[in-house]
Amino acid sequence: xxxLSVDFGKFTLKNPVMTASGTFGYGMEYAEFYDLSRLGAVxxxxxxxxxxxxxxxxxxxxxxxxxxxxxxxxGPGIDKFLHDDHYLPGLKKTGATVIVNMWGVTIEEYAExxxxxxxxxDGITALEVNISCPNVKAGGAxxxxxxxxxxxxxxAVRNATKLPIITKxxxxxxxxxxxxxxxxxxGSDAVSLINTLSAMAIDINTRKPKIANKFAGFSGPAVKxxxxxxxxxxxxxxxxxxxxxxxxxxxxDAVEFLLAGADAVAVGTANFVDPFAPLKVIxxxxxxxxxxxxxxxxxxxxxxxx
Amino acid sequence: MKAFIVSNEQxxxxxxxxxxxxxxxxxxxxPGQFVHVRIDERNDNILRRPFSIHNxxxxxxxxxxxxxxxxxxxxxxxxxxxxxxxxxxxxxxxSSPEDDVIxxxxxxxxxxxxxxxxxxxxxxxxxxxxxARSAADIILTKEYEERxxxxxxxxxxxxxxxxxxxxxxxxxxxxEKPGKKFFFYGCGPHPMLxxxxxxxxxxxxxxxxxxxxFMCCGVGACFGCVVKIAxxxxxxxxxxxxxxxxxxxFKLADVYAE
Ligand SMILES: Cc1cc2nc3c(=O)[nH]c(=O)nc-3n(C[C@H](O)[C@H](O)[C@H](O)COP(=O)(O)OP(=O)(O)OC[C@H]3O[C@@H](n4cnc5c(N)ncnc54)[C@H](O)[C@@H]3O)c2cc1C
Ligand SMILES: Cc1cc2nc3c(=O)[nH]c(=O)nc-3n(C[C@H](O)[C@H](O)[C@H](O)COP(=O)(O)O)c2cc1C
Ligand code: FES
Numbered sequence: 169x170x171x172l173s174v175d176f177g178k179f180t181l182k183n184p185v186m187t188a189s190g191t192f193g194y195g196m197e198y199a200e201f202y203d204l205s206r207l208g209a210v211x212x213x214x215x216x217x218x219x220x221x222x223x224x225x226x227x228x229x230x231x232x233x234x235x236x237x238x239x240x241x242x243g244p245g246i247d248k249f250l251h252d253d254h255y256l257p258g259l260k261k262t263g264a265t266v267i268v269n270m271w272g273v274t275i276e277e278y279a280e281x282x283x284x285x286x287x288x289x290d291g292i293t294a295l296e297v298n299i300s301c302p303n304v305k306a307g308g309a310x311x312x313x314x315x316x317x318x319x320x321x322x323x324a325v326r327n328a329t330k331l332p333i334i335t336k337x338x339x340x341x342x343x344x345x346x347x348x349x350x351x352x353x354x355g356s357d358a359v360s361l362i363n364t365l366s367a368m369a370i371d372i373n374t375r376k377p378k379i380a381n382k383f384a385g386f387s388g389p390a391v392k393x394x395x396x397x398x399x400x401x402x403x404x405x406x407x408x409x410x411x412x413x414x415x416x417x418x419x420x421d422a423v424e425f426l427l428a429g430a431d432a433v434a435v436g437t438a439n440f441v442d443p444f445a446p447l448k449v450i451x452x453x454x455x456x457x458x459x460x461x462x463x464x465x466x467x468x469x470x471x472x473x474x
Numbered sequence: 475m476k477a478f479i480v481s482n483e484q485x486x487x488x489x490x491x492x493x494x495x496x497x498x499x500x501x502x503x504x505p506g507q508f509v510h511v512r513i514d515e516r517n518d519n520i521l522r523r524p525f526s527i528h529n530x531x532x533x534x535x536x537x538x539x540x541x542x543x544x545x546x547x548x549x550x551x552x553x554x555x556x557x558x559x560x561x562x563x564x565x566x567x568x569s570s571p572e573d574d575v576i577x578x579x580x581x582x583x584x585x586x587x588x589x590x591x592x593x594x595x596x597x598x599x600x601x602x603x604x605x606a607r608s609a610a611d612i613i614l615t616k617e618y619e620e621r622x623x624x625x626x627x628x629x630x631x632x633x634x635x636x637x638x639x640x641x642x643x644x645x646x647x648x649x650e651k652p653g654k655k656f657f658f659y660g661c662g663p664h665p666m667l668x669x670x671x672x673x674x675x676x677x678x679x680x681x682x683x684x685x686x687x688f689m690c691c692g693v694g695a696c697f698g699c700v701v702k703i704a705x706x707x708x709x710x711x712x713x714x715x716x717x718x719x720x721x722x723x724f725k726l727a728d729v730y731a732e
Pocket of ligand 1: 508523524525526527537538539541542544545547584588686688722
């Protein structure tokens with residue numbers, strides 16, 4: 169059996185497969201399906217300082233090869249997240265490795281949430297700083313699509329916490345490698361990509377947008393080639409580890425990302441289709457490594473033949 | 475969970491009934507709960523489709539569905555011996571009627587599928603008030619009658635039963651059975667449910683409504699299926715709850731009418 173562990177410098181994951189934020193709830197929703205400690209990490213849905221309603225409905229639509237969503241980061245707020253058994257306390261009990269996805273509408277809020285998580289960091293392995301949600305006006309796209317703001321917000325989080333930070337990058341930019349370099353410079357310990365692609369769908373019978381928010385984030389199998397290209401570019405632009413995601417539904421999809429230069433991967437939309445998808449991905453990677461004579465998953469990072 | 479199809483037959487027009495061999499799931503299922511079905515493994519229409527559990531007898535999950543689009547079209551083409559992947563039973567279902575209460579199911583279209591198992595959980599013979607656009611969408615009435623339910627029908631075009639809305643049948647029912655205790659179970663299109671909630675509240679009647687929305691994960695993880703639920707203690711007076719796991723059945727008192 170090959171070595172599946174991934175070294176992130178400040179922390180190690182037992183295998184390279186995590187769940188993508190927002191597609192796995194707060195973890196507990198999937199605890200009845202299998203033992204969550206088998207995953208590389210559970211990345212929870214985005215948390216901010218206060219509870220938020222999220223966007224009006226309809227929030228989701230199916231499109232060919234994927235889906236659109238504009239959930240708008242509905243969530244319980246940091247207090248409930250830290251202390252209610254449905255959230256972090258419950259998830260900790262499952263033995264899962266927890267990465268907390270976080271956001272705010274101002275730079276100060278990002279720093280505040282990071283500081284709160286830092287103060288109660290027991291059971292938290294890392295923070296994922298979401299600067300790339302296309303579905304909230306402030307806090308999402310605003311920070312993730314402006315190089316200067318991206319640098320500022322990551323610096324502020326860096327100053328607020330000693331926890332390792334992963335910055336989640338937006339694909340809705342001209343050159344994603346520039347953003348990866350900016351957040352690396354600001355002190356990010358890793359980057360994850362891609363968040364959803366800004367998109368739209370229209371119901372021709374009602375002549376209304378299918379999503380109340382009008383614009384929504386596109387994810388699922390159809391976005392994979394875009395994501396693989398971006399992971400390839402980013403992994404060559406920065407020295408910090410890269411977490412690749414976007415359309416992974418099978419182990420073969422995940423291996424593509426690892427060959428493109430990702431150190432680890434996340435399974436997103438595929439969880440909605442098959443709750444067991446992340447476990448199947450782990451199983452396939454293990455077999456692929458053995459079959460092809462690789463001793464560790466890390467070897468794949470430099471195995472692409474170009 | 476992989477479940478084999480035992481039968482898949484036409485009920486009438488666009489309506490079909492499919493039976494899955496799913497013993498463990500059937501044993502846990504109640505009225506108002508649903509199964510979340512991965513019809514087949516395709517990469518174009520990826521999402522699961524939710525269907526109310528119509529019946530769960532003899533180790534089988536029965537679903538009654540209307541063919542409305544690509545997913546239900548593909549479900550129709552399934553043959554006995556084929557399989558689908560099922561998650562379920564999902565959600566909070568209807569409560570069982572108290573012994574001295576007459577259960578009244580108020581349904582629109584395929585909503586009649588969701589309340590069917592109440593027929594097995596009641597002491598008093600119940601009533602089904604069923605509404606639809608026209609006679610072609612009035613389903614399952616014989617099944618209800620066989621289980622001792624009285625069925626009253628309303629259609630928009632008057633092709634069967636009362637010409638008008640299903641909620642207009644409530645007054646007549648109350649007049650016919652004076653002094654009886656009723657409990658209402660609603661399942662149907664959103665505007666119908668909102669009208670029903672208003673009428674029940676105005677008449678001081680109690681009940682439960684199945685309020686759902688397009689679903690994605692079906693397990694409470696995506697927050698795609700939320701509906702507004704009354705929360706008088708909050709500034710807005712409502713909160714978004716997940717219809718898949720916090721519902722789809724909500725108490726009348728919790729229904730938020732805008
Ligand atoms: C809790 C719940 C229980 C349900 N129970 C039943 C049932 O017992 N029998 C039954 O026939 N149907 C039921 N439905 C509706 C059923 O899920 C949809 O008809 C089905 O998903 C349509 O899939 P499709 O691919 O054929 O249609 P699509 O091609 O996806 O869409 C065709 C049409 O159906 C509408 N539609 C799509 N998805 C939904 C949805 N989730 N809810 C309502 N309308 C939708 C679309 O707006 C469109 O107009 C239920 C829905 C929910 C949420
Ligand atoms: C319903 C839904 C909700 C999401 N919520 C979040 C979120 O809260 N924070 C975040 O960083 N990304 C969020 N994402 C983006 C995913 O984490 C992931 O980056 C994206 O979906 C691409 O991967 P996929 O194609 O495998 O789904 C969400 C995606 C979906 C589909
Ligand atoms: S369908 Fe995902 S939370 Fe209800």
